[in-house]
Amino acid sequence: MTAALVLDGVRKDFVVRDAGRSARFTAVQDLDLEVPDGQFLAIVGPSGCGKSTLLDLVAGLTTPTSGRILLHGQPVTGPATDRAVVFQQYALLPWRTARKNVELGLESVGVPRRQRPRLADEHLDLVGLTGFADRYPHELSGGMKQRVAIARALAVDPRVLLMDEPFAALDAQTRESLQDELLRIWRATGKTVVFITHGIDEAVYLGQRVAVMSPRPGRISDLIDIDLDPVPGEDVRSDPAFGRLRHRVWSSLQQPADREVAHV
Numbered sequence: 417m418t419a420a421l422v423l424d425g426v427r428k429d430f431v432v433r434d435a436g437r438s439a440r441f442t443a444v445q446d447l448d449l450e451v452p453d454g455q456f457l458a459i460v461g462p463s464g465c466g467k468s469t470l471l472d473l474v475a476g477l478t479t480p481t482s483g484r485i486l487l488h489g490q491p492v493t494g495p496a497t498d499r500a501v502v503f504q505q506y507a508l509l510p511w512r513t514a515r516k517n518v519e520l521g522l523e524s525v526g527v528p529r530r531q532r533p534r535l536a537d538e539h540l541d542l543v544g545l546t547g548f549a550d551r552y553p554h555e556l557s558g559g560m561k562q563r564v565a566i567a568r569a570l571a572v573d574p575r576v577l578l579m580d581e582p583f584a585a586l587d588a589q590t591r592e593s594l595q596d597e598l599l600r601i602w603r604a605t606g607k608t609v610v611f612i613t614h615g616i617d618e619a620v621y622l623g624q625r626v627a628v629m630s631p632r633p634g635r636i637s638d639l640i641d642i643d644l645d646p647v648p649g650e651d652v653r654s655d656p657a658f659g660r661l662r663h664r665v666w667s668s669l670q671q672p673a674d675r676e677v678a679h680v
């Protein structure tokens with residue numbers, strides 16, 4: 417199968433102040449990862465291990481210090497419409513309705529004005545927001561705002577959906593319903609999804625594969641295939657197989673870390 421995404425020996429250094437001196441801080445190093453087309457990959461790791469750094473690199477928002485990132489065989493050189501990012505904060509424009517917020521993405525990729533409302537409404541339908549197109553963000557719940565953000569990301573028809581802890585700010589019940597919704601959308605669209613989370617349960621529930629990151633410098637320390645097939649409405653989390661996988665990921669996260677700051 418074609419790899420949608422390849423990270424090959426990726427390293428990212430930041431210049432920081434350490435003990436009053438300029439220092440090079442290696443956030444991620446030796447990052448190797450291959451994500452097959454259409455896979456739902458969850459990435460889990462402790463705070464500060466470099467998950468957002470990895471996602472920003474793939475999104476093209478930053479560039480690697482060394483190594484290669486390929487998207488469908490092409491080097492990533494900056495942001496492009498083949499990737500869409502959903503962040504924890506919904507980043508909706510408060511003065512635009514849900515429809516107009518979704519249209520924003522369509523505007524940015526040059527979809528003609530008269531086609532935008534129909535496409536926006538189709539994607540609001542896809543995320544379960546039929547009838548809410550004319551609402552402003554302040555009239556929507558947190559979960560609904562995140563649905564608008566997902567609709568906006570999907571409307572530009574990216575090949576890869578990059579999600580950085582998109583449900584972290586939501587209450588547990590809303591989070592679970594959006595997880596089911598996301599699985600439904602993923603099955604319906606066949607997109608490749610890279611989903612960053614702190615939550616072991618969330619990673620095991622959503623991912624076809626879970627990549628575990630270890631910190632300082634961040635790298636992929638384990639890859640775990642998840643052979644569950646959660647059916648929305650069924651309690652897969654109570655399945656002993658879920659518990660075993662959860663424990664497997666948990667154990668993998670208990671790795672010691674080395675500190676890496678080099679003075680420059």
Ligand SMILES: Nc1ncnc2c1ncn2[C@@H]1O[C@H](COP(=O)(O)OP(=O)(O)OP(=O)(O)O)[C@@H](O)[C@H]1O
Pocket residue numbers: 430431432441443461462463464465466467468469470614
């Ligand atoms: N622009 C930057 N300049 C300096 N250091 C940075 C910068 N961005 C990230 N870092 C450092 O790189 C490391 C990885 O940060 P990153 O935000 O990728 O971690 P994370 O795993 O996403 O954390 P969290 O789960 O808390 O969001 C951290 O130690 C962070 O302080």
